[in-house]
Amino acid sequence: MAPSLEDPILAPALDHVILPKKEVNGDNKFHYTPGRTVVERHDNYAYEDLLPSFPDIHWDPLEEIPYEDRGLRGDPKFRNLLRDATDVFDYTPKIGTEIHGVNLAKLDEAQKDDLARLVAVRGVVFFRDQKDLDIDAQRELGRHFGRLHKVRSHLGLPARGLI
Numbered sequence: 001m002a003p004s005l006e007d008p009i010l011a012p013a014l015d016h017v018i019l020p021k022k023e024v025n026g027d028n029k030f031h032y033t034p035g036r037t038v039v040e041r042h043d044n045y046a047y048e049d050l051l052p053s054f055p056d057i058h059w060d061p062l063e064e065i066p067y068e069d070r071g072l073r074g075d076p077k078f079r080n081l082l083r084d085a086t087d088v089f090d091y092t093p094k095i096g097t098e099i100h101g102v103n104l105a106k107l108d109e110a111q112k113d114d115l116a117r118l119v120a121v122r123g124v125v126f127f128r129d130q131k132d133l134d135i136d137a138q139r140e141l142g143r144h145f146g147r148l149h150k151v152r153s154h155l156g157l158p159a160r161g162l163i
Contacts, residue, residue, distance in 0.1 A: 059150070065146070065147050067146055068146070069116070069120075070112065070113050070116040070144065070145055070146075071113065071116035071117035071118075071119070071120045072117075073113040074110075074113040074114040074115070074116055074117030074118070075110070075113075075114050075117070076117070078114045078117065078118055079114070080108075080110040080111045080113070080114045081099075081102065081107075081111045081114035081115050081118060082099070082102075082114075084101055084102050084103070085099050085100065085101045085102050086100045086101030087099070087100040087101065088100070090122070094123075095122060095123040095124060096122060096123065096124050096125075096126070097118065097122045097124075097125045097126070098125075098126040098127075098128070099125060099126070099127055100127075100128065102127060103130070103132055103133075104127055104130050104132075104133050104137070104141060105130070105132035105133045105134075105137040105141075106132070107141070109144075112141070112144045112145075116144075116145055
């Protein structure tokens with residue numbers, strides 16, 4: 001680049017600027033210290049069995065698990081699953097279905113197979129108001145579709161055992 005005919009005009013250096021110091025009150029109203037979270041006590045917690053515990057657990061190495069696709073045994077028209085349904089609708093043309101009136105805790109084998117097929121077709125299926133579906137019923141439903149995997153990433157497991 002060719003030299004300029006004029007010298008550039010530079011802004012004066014700001015070395016000599018002194019900023020006024022703000023008065024800081026040593027006590028903040030939230031008593032907040034970064035990285036220090038106040039731990040709440042749960043002495044009378046209603047769901048004591050769901051509080052985290054830290055047992056000394058050692059996991060076996062992962063191994064291959066044989067898999068059988070339960071959806072292949074399901075009815076292509078989902079007649080078994082939908083016989084108790086009061087309403088069925090799709091969220092979008094390609095993915096997502098919501099079913100009302102079906103109690104997941106009381107599905108028979110054929111209904112579970114239809115559910116596996118519907119999940120494979122729609123990607124995700126929603127069931128609202130599942131009051132009977134406690135953690136044990138969820139485990140039982142999950143076992144129908146294959147062996148349950150124990151998640152190793154949890155640091156604090158519920159005292160009642162693995163979910």
